[in-house]
Amino acid sequence: MKIGNLDLGHKPLLLAPMEDVTDSPFRTICRRKGANIVYTEFISSEAIIRDSDQAMHKMDFSEKERPFGVQIFGGREEAMDGAARIAESNNPDVVDINFGCPVYKIVKKGAGSACLKDMGLMERMAGSVVDAVENKPVTVKTRLGWDYRTIKIQEAALMLQDLGVKALTVHARTRNQKYKGDAQWQWLKKLKNTPGLEIPVIGNGDVTTPQDAKRMFDETGVDGVMIGRGAIGNPWIFERAHHYIETGELLPEPTVDDRIELCADQLRRSVDHHGERYGVIIMKKHYGQYLKGVRNSRQLRAAIMEEKEMQPILDLLFQFKDQKMYAEAS
Ligand SMILES: Cc1cc2nc3c(=O)[nH]c(=O)nc-3n(C[C@H](O)[C@H](O)[C@H](O)COP(=O)(O)O)c2cc1C
Numbered sequence: 001m002k003i004g005n006l007d008l009g010h011k012p013l014l015l016a017p018m019e020d021v022t023d024s025p026f027r028t029i030c031r032r033k034g035a036n037i038v039y040t041e042f043i044s045s046e047a048i049i050r051d052s053d054q055a056m057h058k059m060d061f062s063e064k065e066r067p068f069g070v071q072i073f074g075g076r077e078e079a080m081d082g083a084a085r086i087a088e089s090n091n092p093d094v095v096d097i098n099f100g101c102p103v104y105k106i107v108k109k110g111a112g113s114a115c116l117k118d119m120g121l122m123e124r125m126a127g128s129v130v131d132a133v134e135n136k137p138v139t140v141k142t143r144l145g146w147d148y149r150t151i152k153i154q155e156a157a158l159m160l161q162d163l164g165v166k167a168l169t170v171h172a173r174t175r176n177q178k179y180k181g182d183a184q185w186q187w188l189k190k191l192k193n194t195p196g197l198e199i200p201v202i203g204n205g206d207v208t209t210p211q212d213a214k215r216m217f218d219e220t221g222v223d224g225v226m227i228g229r230g231a232i233g234n235p236w237i238f239e240r241a242h243h244y245i246e247t248g249e250l251l252p253e254p255t256v257d258d259r260i261e262l263c264a265d266q267l268r269r270s271v272d273h274h275g276e277r278y279g280v281i282i283m284k285k286h287y288g289q290y291l292k293g294v295r296n297s298r299q300l301r302a303a304i305m306e307e308k309e310m311q312p313i314l315d316l317l318f319q320f321k322d323q324k325m326y327a328e329a330s
Pocket residue numbers: 016017018019020021040041042071098100101141171204205206207226227228229230
């Protein structure tokens with residue numbers, strides 16, 4: 001699959017943008033574990049043009065993450081134009097536009113999934129970004145539509161292709177579904193079969209196992225599969241899904257020791273990247289998933305959540321691992 005000139009190989013697996021989750025440390029780990037491209041969380045175009053420290057920090061990345069995309073959102077053409085130029089000057093591989101965020105406070109400003117209600121708005125926003133970005137491919141991530149009655153994803157895809165958008169990711173839910181109900185993969189197949197649609201379509205929604213990833217490719221014909229929640233605390237999903245798609249063989253799940261070591265590795269990177277205070281806070285989104293299903297981990301999780309510094313958390317994690325507390329009768 002190619003996004004413009006960027007070749008992501010056959011049946012690529014993409015790490016989904018996720019607010020407060022897909023920071024540079026997590027993206028680096030996911031790339032190492034086989035994600036073919038990774039994205040920043042969505043970054044406000046208004047914050048970017050204001051030169052907000054927080055927004056600029058969200059755009060920081062290391063060379064090890066490449067290929068890497070910056071995702072921006074907004075409801076004003078001038079802000080999207082300016083933010084897209086600044087994002088490009090930061091030298092990512094892709095600039096991605098968020099037309100999918102369902103959150104009310106974003107939508108009411110005409111940003112995120114508001115564009116699903118107003119194709120003219122989508123056209124103007126995407127057009128301003130495509131015009132502003134000179135040398136990098138522009139991509140879009142969106143949902144099926146605003147609600148079931150108004151799904152216009154095929155029309156939207158053709159319009160975006162005409163504007164010069166180089167790939168389209170679709171979370172196969174409507175805005176009104178938010179995260180509820182199953183993702184409607186049948187729409188991905190319809191989209192892939194749209195006459196005249198040539199840009200790659202990346203499917204997204206409810207891929208949490210290697211088998212799901214293969215099934216999404218097989219059932220819908222999408223060019224790439226994007227994984228969000230299924231990668232949190234589980235970056236192995238990328239290498240395990242690649243292996244399963246290539247060979248039909250399911251690699252074993254990571255051991256508890258593997259999980260604790262990778263969790264500790266991410267914590268160290270997180271503190272290195274964000275500083276001790278925020279680095280420790282942001283990791284709180286990840287422990288539950290790294291330790292999911294691990295026997296006797298409830299107390300460990302509770303103890304970790306109380307800590308404000310890295311070293312006591314590392315001590316707790318390694319004590320649990322080295323003393324094999326997960327093997328004790330509960
Ligand atoms: C915590 C969280 C934060 C998210 N933040 C973003 C975001 O910043 N930009 C975006 O396009 N989608 C965002 N999403 C949506 C995901 O990228 C993805 O489309 C959705 O979770 C469905 O994929 P999944 O079933 O593989 O998780 C977020 C989802 C979650 C769970």
